[in-house]
Amino acid sequence: MGLVPSKVAVRRGLSLGVAMALLVGLAACQRASLRKAADTAKPAVSASPAVPGPPxxxxxxxxxxxRDVRPAVPVVVTAANGRLTGVKLTTTKGTAVPGTTNPEGTRWTSAATLAYGTGYSLTAEAVDSHNKVKTTASAFTTVTPRRLxxxxxxxxxxETVGVGMPIIINWSRDVPDRAAAERLLKVTTDKxxxxxxxxxxxxxxxxxxxxxxxAYTHVTVDIGVGRADLGSGVYGETGRRIAFTVGSSVISKVSNAxxxxxxxxxxxxxxxxxxSMGRSAMPTSAxxxxxxxxxxxxxxxxxxxxLPRDAxxxxxxxxxxxxxxxxxxxxxxxxPWSVSQQGHRNVSxxxxNVSTSNAKWFYYLSKRGDIVQVIGTERAVRRGDGYTDWNVPWATYLAGSALH
Incomplete structure (x- = not known):
């Protein structure tokens, strides 16, 4: 028969167990407190100082x-590591010159051609990422041309012209730098x-x-020589834009045979x-x-x-x-005096020479630039005696460009 513990013994065992549990819990709390204190005592790691960006x-x-600034060259202001907040360009008399700034705010460009022989003043302001403001100023003078x-x-x-009409530019004086002028000439067509x-x-x-x-081509010619340097002190007075239309193709072929x-x-x-064309002593230009x-x-x-009138x-x-x-x-x-010879003999x-009715019909049909090709007479048309461009071989005509 086993022994049954007394109530006193049981109470003692319970008290001892509780005490041991309290001691274990207290020790765990002390260790946690010590770790927290140790962590709190660790020195804080300081952040690296910011490195300043480029100025x-x-x-x-x-x-x-x-001095002698070319008026056709735009004035430009650029900001590096900053953003432009204002640019002002004026003549010495206070006339403002407009300009545009790119979306990033880093580049301003003048939007109008400058005048000849004029002084200009410019001020510009910009701000960087730290809101630091910087300003600059410039003064310059444009060239005074020797000739325009x-x-x-x-x-x-x-104007509406025929299919043979050349574009002709006559300059008011000689152009020293043909290549410089030609680079500024642009022809745009819709065909x-x-x-x-x-x-x-x-x-x-x-x-x-x-x-x-x-036929039926629309042509635009841009002559962009305004304020442009054309060499040896000669500058373009102004640029021009001219649009014209090529109408129907009208080509007349005249056979001497x-x-x-x-x-x-x-x-x-x-x-x-x-x-009836020119007689052999005075032939029509072929x-x-x-x-x-x-x-x-x-x-x-x-x-x-x-030939004197009375001769x-x-x-x-x-x-x-x-x-x-x-x-x-x-x-x-x-x-009308040569109708009987027309179709048979040259007497002009x-x-x-054609009949009055045919001449009137031809007159109303014709426009500047239409082709009149004469074939088989005793004399070729002299270069420059009219718009004779089409009588020049293409390779020779191409060689007349200052850019080839």
Whole structure:
């Protein structure tokens, strides 16, 4: 039979167990407190000091005190490691010059061409990422040209011309640096065109396509020489933009062999007429001629080409429906006096004689730039006696460019 513990013994055992548990818990609390104290006692790790970024700088072109600045070159202000907050450019008389700033605020560019021989002052301000402000200033003077050159152009603005019309720029004086001028000439078309500029002289430059203009083409010519340096102290007075239209294709072919003029419109023959051209002593100019101008009536004077009015064959008479195609004075015109020879024999002084009705029809059809191609006469058209660009081989014409 086993022994049963007394109640006193049981109570003693319980008391001892509780005491031991309290001691274990107290020891654990003390260890936790010691760890917390140790952690609290550890020194804090300090952050590394911030490294300053590169300094903000401002730059102005042209630099301060520059003289003979080219007016066509924009004024530029740039900010590095900062953002522009204001730029002011004025003439010495206080006239403001507008400008634009890029979205990042790091570059300002003048938006107007400067004047010749004028002093300018510029101030600029910028701020960096620490709100530190920096300012700069510049003063400069633009060049005073030795001479100015102005461009006159054909065709005229808004004109409708034929497929053979070259673009012609006549400068008011010689251009020393042709390449500099040509770089500033731009031709834009709404149909594909391969063309080139070709210099006739230092004061005249032409543009033509490799083949005739496509009919119904819209053309814009930008002559961007305003305030531009064209060499040797010569500057462009002003730039120009001129737009014109190429109309229908009208090409007339005049055959000496058959004594006929055949008109093709947009490639389709629409009329053929008998003609009498220049007699052998005064032949009509063979080659690709271009309509220059036309008159519904005009006095023709033989003295204009050296034949006195009172000499045999001389004349001074009113002639109707005159379409001119050489500077020397060759026309398609009404010649009722030679109707019986038309289609058979050449009797004129170089013009193309047709009947009055045919001359009137041709006059109303024709426009500047239309082609009058004369085939098989005794004399070729002289270069420059009209718009003779199409008689120059393409390789030769291309070589006339200052950029080739």
């Amino acid at each position: 903000m700088t401002l730059a102005v072109t042209p630099v301060n005190a520059t 050159v102005y461009p006159d152009m054909s065709p005229l603005a808004g 594909p065109v391969v063309g080139t500029w070709s210099w006739i002289s230092s004061h005249e430059v032409h543009y033509r396509p490799q083949v005739y203009w496509p 058959t004594k006929t003029l055949t008109v093709y419109q947009n490639g389709v023959p629409i009329r053929s007429m008998p003609v 080659g690709i001629n271009v309509v220059l101008v036309k008159f519904d009536q005009k006095f023709f004077d033989s003295a204009s080409f050296g 045999p064959g001389g004349y001074y008479t009113k002639v109707y429906w005159d379409t001119k195609f050489t500077f020397g004075g060759e026309y398609v015109h009404a010649a 002084h170089g013009c193309i």
